[in-house]
């Protein structure tokens with residue numbers, strides 16, 4: 001379908017147009033903040049597809065979040081309503097693209113895994129590693145930091161380093177762990193990239209185009225994946241902003257943008273003009289620019305940046321409620337207003353106060369199925385059902401202290417090892433899941449049928465106080481899986497397998513009305529609401545009015561341990577202020593009420609050009625004092641009640657298979673797990689502790 005491309009995209013500026021039309025073998029676009037990266041990326045894909053007839057199946061489009069990929073797909077759908085999911089399978093995050101290649105494009109024959117493999121998260125990989133350590137009696141130090149150690153030392157092991165950092169058995173563990181993952185047919189996140197890179201290098205398949213968004217946030221393994229993906233005739237087009245690196249703590253190097261440019265000998269283009277923010281906001285942002293010649297503005301000066309001083313977070317929250325109401329009354333949509341903060345914990349009080357003042361607001365938090373115990377368990381049940389080789393998952397599903405069917409991990413392991421399924425309904429149902437002929441075809445059952453099939457009513461304990469809530473959550477998740485399978489037209493079994501893999505990669509955000517999964521776990525907010533979020537979560541978004549609160553020394557910036565961290569704090573502030581289109585308000589407290597946070601305002605405020613700022617004086621301390629005292633008491637009471645409620649919810653239900661254990665020092669605790677060698681017990685006030693049975697310190701009830 002040819003369209004008049006030039007006509008449709010005539011609003012693009014000359015830099016944007018040059019980037020869209022460029023067809024060099026490799027091109028990186030060094031884009032300023034708000035300069036239309038997303039706009040260019042979409043135009044480029046449409047240009048290649050509709051003007052240059054490049055099939056979408058021949059493009060791999062790698063985005064930082066799945067939400068970004070979905071935005072691109074929905075733009076394509078607008079032009080081509082019949083667009084199928086298969087055509088855009090290569091659009092998504094690095095991990096989901098690798099997953100797709102391994103499932104559909106590459107041959108796994110020589111790898112030791114087969115196509116039915118499932119995906120495990122780093123936590124699950126560490127759990128599996130702990131099992132291998134126990135079984136093989138390996139000596140591995142710092143087991144409480146096993147996940148980190150696996151992640152940090154694996155690259156050295158692969159490069160042929162002789163021994164691990166602490167000269168323990170970690171390097172003996174790696175091959176055993178890999179063997180176990182193959183035996184259980186599951187891949188970790190890094191396996192997805194590593195194995196697909198190996199197969200791609202063997203030259204099996206290469207796309208015509210690799211298009212990469214937010215390239216500054218890639219890590220070394222992702223760059224290697226790109227190198228493997230690039231065939232002789234594959235072209236690379238990547239956009240990024242070196243000034244917006246805010247995830248280097250996740251393993252992204254600071255200079256990934258330039259590293260990529262160098263590795264691919266890429267031509268560099270730029271997008272200098274910002275279309276989002278007023279000139280004053282950009283002048284302030286320019287002070288924090290770490291590379292490049294400055295952001296060019298395309299808009300008028302706009303108002304000054306207001307700096308407010310509040311006595312404490314309560315006074316600030318109350319002020320914000322009034323200010324937001326006034327903005328709304330003057331015609332600003334709530335959805336165009338955002339409040340950013342450095343730490344998630346700052347949200348709680350703010351949200352309570354805004355809600356009391358009836359301001360519709362939403363906190364963007366990472367709340368996925370993994371954070372909800374019943375769903376976390378259900379996913380384990382489903383993972384074992386679609387991959388019965390995954391004994392670890394089966395064991396965890398059966399031995400779950402709240403919903404599982406066996407009392408101990410040792411018993412669950414024995415059942416799985418010996419395949420003894422008499423009297424263990426859940427085990428039997430999980431094993432027979434894939435034999436349900438009807439579910440293999442495109443007939444997808446109702447959620448209630450799956451609920452009944454697994455005997456979930458009994459498992460969720462119908463007499464427990466949480467039953468109704470648990471049942472509702474479980475049915476909702478099952479409905480989503482059914483919907484997903486129906487949409488894909490692949491039958492329930494295949495649909496479930498894909499769904500659980502996606503959920504391992506991204507979590508599934510059940511609280512969001514949106515069906516899609518989001519790698520940052522951030523909710524898509526429906527309705528007109530004020531958005532409350534951390535500076536990190538604000539990346540990629542824009543709002544007419546932005547309030548950035550807690551501009552105190554020790555909070556913005558946080559105390560940094562190194563020069564690199566300090567630089568990253570500055571970039572984070574840069575990202576935050578450049579979300580604002582028209583109004584930016586910064587505030588700090590005289591009394592932050594938190595240890596380590598100074599009552600002094602942030603030195604970043606001193607770095608901003610004074611003529612751009614309008615300082616609003618501290619309100620008199622006595623002002624509204626009694627009102628505030630009352631507010632403070634009420635909000636603190638609400639927060640306390642909520643905490644108590646949460647604690648209650650977390651307490652194991654009566655009537656379930658909870659067992660207690662006793663330790664001479666820590667007292668009585670709840671038995672979390674037990675096997676031939678170890679017991680794990682949760683003690684109030686001390687947390688979870690593991691003990692070697694051989695030492696006989698712990699007495700388990702009834703044994």
Ligand SMILES: Nc1ncnc2c1ncn2[C@@H]1O[C@H](COP(=O)(O)OP(=O)(O)OP(=O)(O)O)[C@@H](O)[C@H]1O
Nearest residue numbers: 011012013032033034035036037038039275276540
């Ligand atoms: N040529 C243009 N003319 C007018 N407005 C534009 C143009 N290009 C982009 N915009 C607008 O500028 C804003 C920023 O664009 P976009 O979100 O694509 O930027 P970005 O570079 O991805 O931003 P960020 O750096 O924050 O991730 C959007 O509101 C977009 O609609």
